[in-house]
Amino acid sequence: MGSIVFLEKISIDPPREKIYQRLGFKKRTTQIPAGQQKEIDHFINEASSLISLKGSLLRLAIKHNDGKKIFLAGDLTFTSEKLSVFLRDCRETVFMAATAGSGIMEAIKEKTRQDDLAAAVVYDATASEMTDAGLDWIMDYLNQHLRREGKVLLPRRFSAGYADFNLENQRAIYDILQMGKIGVTITSSFILLPEKSVTAISGICG
Numbered sequence: 001m002g003s004i005v006f007l008e009k010i011s012i013d014p015p016r017e018k019i020y021q022r023l024g025f026k027k028r029t030t031q032i033p034a035g036q037q038k039e040i041d042h043f044i045n046e047a048s049s050l051i052s053l054k055g056s057l058l059r060l061a062i063k064h065n066d067g068k069k070i071f072l073a074g075d076l077t078f079t080s081e082k083l084s085v086f087l088r089d090c091r092e093t094v095f096m097a098a099t100a101g102s103g104i105m106e107a108i109k110e111k112t113r114q115d116d117l118a119a120a121v122v123y124d125a126t127a128s129e130m131t132d133a134g135l136d137w138i139m140d141y142l143n144q145h146l147r148r149e150g151k152v153l154l155p156r157r158f159s160a161g162y163a164d165f166n167l168e169n170q171r172a173i174y175d176i177l178q179m180g181k182i183g184v185t186i187t188s189s190f191i192l193l194p195e196k197s198v199t200a201i202s203g204i205c206g
Contacts, residue, residue, distance in 0.1 A: 002058055002059040002060060002073075003058075004056055004057070004058045004176075004177060004178055005056065005057050005058070006054075006055075006056050006178075006181060006182065007054060007055040007056065007057070007138065007141075008054055008182075009052075009053070009054070010053035010054065010055055010098070010134050010137050010138070011053075012053065012130065012133050012134065012137055013048075014044050014045075014047070014048045014126055014129070014130055014133075015129050015130070015133050016041075016044060018129045018132075018133075019044055019122075019125050019126050019129045020040070022125040022128060022129055023040070023121065023122065023125050039118070040122055043118070043119050043122035043123060043126070044122060044126050046119070046123070047104060047107070047122060047123040047126035047127060048126060048130065050103045050104045050107050050123075051100045051101060051103070051104045051126070051127060051130050052100070052101035052103060053098060053099070053100060053101070053130060053131070053134045053137075054098070054099055054101065054182040054183065055096065055097055055098040055099070055134055055135075055137075055138050055182065056096070056097050056177045056178065056179065056181070056182055057094055057095065057096040057097075057138055057142060057177070058094065058095045058096075058176055058177055059092055059093070059094050059204065060072045060073045060074060060076065060092065060093050060094075060095070060176075061073040061091065061092055062087060062090060062091055062092060062093055062203075065084050065087060065088060066084070067081065067084050067085070067088075068080075068081050068084055069084065070083060070084055070087060070093070072093060074176070076172065076176065078165070078169060078172075080163070080164050080165040080166075080169075081164055082158075082162070082163035082164050082165060083158055083163075083164075083165045083201070086154075086156075086158050086203065087201075087203045089203070089205055090154070090203030090204055090205050091204065091205070092151075092203070092204035093201055093202070093203050093204065094142060094153065094201070094202050094203070094204060095173055095176060095177055095199065095200075095201055096135060096138045096139070096142075096157075096177075096199065096200050096201075096202070097173070097174075097177045097179050097182070097184070097197070097198065097199045097200075098131050098132075098134030098135050098137075098138060098197070098198055099131065099134075099179075099182055099183060099184050099192075099194060099196065099197035099198075100127045100130060100131045100134075100194065100196035100197070101183060101194060101196075102183065102194045104123060104126075104127045104194075104196065105127070105194045105195055105196065107123055108120050108123045108124055108127070111123060127196040128196060130196075131196045131197065131198055132198065134198075135157065135198060135200055139153055139157070139202065146204060146206075149206075150206055151204050151205065151206035152204070152205055152206050153202055153203070153204055153205075154202045154203045154204075154205065156202070157200035157201060157202045158200065158201045158202070159198070159199060159200050159201070160173060160190070160199065167190045168190055170186065170190040170192070170199060171186060171190055173199045173201070174186045174192070174199070177199065179192070179197070179199075184197045
């Protein structure tokens with residue numbers, strides 16, 4: 001079983017185009033008044049300053065994949081035909097997690113309490129997209145190391161709760177990534193807290 005890599009500080013710029021898309025603006029068809037865009041950009045900058053991106057990742061060998069179950073090093077087994085197909089050409093898998101931290105969630109709640117819904121909505125969109133971008137950063141980070149081994153990471157990722165990969169698998173992923181060490185907890189219904197926390201699986205080929 002491999003060693004967990006903890007990423008205590010992930011530094012990225014806010015992905016503004018994706019944030020605007022999440023807010024409902026279409027790049028080529030939505031005209032945004034200059035004053036409104038200035039306000040949104042201000043809120044994005046405020047939100048990003050409150051986000052403390054952290055992550056963790058773990059590589060595990062795939063011992064067997066029978067098309068329905070994936071048997072991994074460390075006596076870990078997942079049942080999912082869709083995940084089995086996703087990883088069919090891979091000898092290893094990688095588990096990853098990213099969190100925006102609790103500060104931004106407190107700020108969203110505070111803006112909502114103040115009835116500043118414009119700021120709250122932009123804060124929320126910024127946190128969501130920056131957390132997803134945190135996973136992108138982790139994948140890029142890992143790919144740099146894999147290239148030296150002559151291996152490559154699948155370009156896509158797979159998450160608990162998608163297709164036939166039940167959300168309850170989030171518990172096992174949470175545990176093996178030791179997400180408590182990056183400030184994340186998990187509820188009895190397998191929801192990660194702070195809310196802007198995500199996990200994903202990808203495969204390593206080559």
